[in-house]
Amino acid sequence: MIQEPVGHDPEGSEESEPEATRRDAGVAESSRANRGWWDRNADEYQVEHGTFLGDDRFVWCPEGLDEVEAELLGPAEELKGRDVLEIGAGAAQCARWLAAQGARPVALDLSHRQLQHALRIGSAFPLVCADAGALPFADASFDVVCSAYGALPFVADPRLVLREVRRVLRPGGRLVFSVTHPIRWAFPDEPGPEGLSVAASYFDRTPYVEQGDDGSAVYVEHHRTIGDRVRDIVSSGFRLVDLVEPEWPAWNTSEWGGWSPLRGNLIPGTAIFVCERD
């Protein structure tokens, strides 16, 4: 999972820790829970991961794959003048890199606090606080949509997001998004050796939920198998042109939650889907 282990409480409040479980969570409950979680935890997230991400780099994943080398959006020089939407942008590090290439980015996120960090770092482009499942843009507004672990791991209905992305993309436009590699859902989310033994069924799509005493979700992540992701993409009107599984590079000695050099050298941690709109 992308967040810190359950019980993490940056403000040290005396409220009881949320319970981690697997249970159903719908569109509205997932959106509400994740908006609250990211608003409460954005400050700590940026302190912990901001240096690794860099203020104006486009880093796709904890493996450290950088768009400068990956060119999953196409050659950087071809981004100049392009309208690009980043969904689940967080502090808009990727959008800032896009702006430096001459693109016209818009950074969208569900969390107001994450976008306040985008403002703190500095953003000479629009920031939009909205749910990726209801994009507040006209049809055919963008040439490219991208997301580095934003929105798609967290939504109960990824096809709703993909259909919205297709609607706001121009014909021939590109969508590239990264998510936790689905195989990771079969393993404990631990960076050490305990994270190397299968502990759950890869085929169990039941969401990961953290819930409070009253049973309401305070954090949700949703699992799709690789096949589910391919079917979501194709049935939403895209062609899948590449599926990138970044290998763990020797230079990267850092850990990010359950992502570590130990596990990264053995099993994939990220899946990046490169899609084109018909």
Ligand SMILES: C[S@@+](CC[C@H](N)C(=O)[O-])C[C@H]1O[C@@H](n2cnc3c(N)ncnc32)[C@H](O)[C@@H]1O
């Ligand atoms: C792991 S962060 C990724 C952001 C950035 N790429 C990074 O690496 O820090 C996930 C982001 O997705 C946002 N998010 C979660 N659910 C969302 C939704 N339904 N719509 C839009 N953004 C969402 C969160 O608020 C959070 O900022």
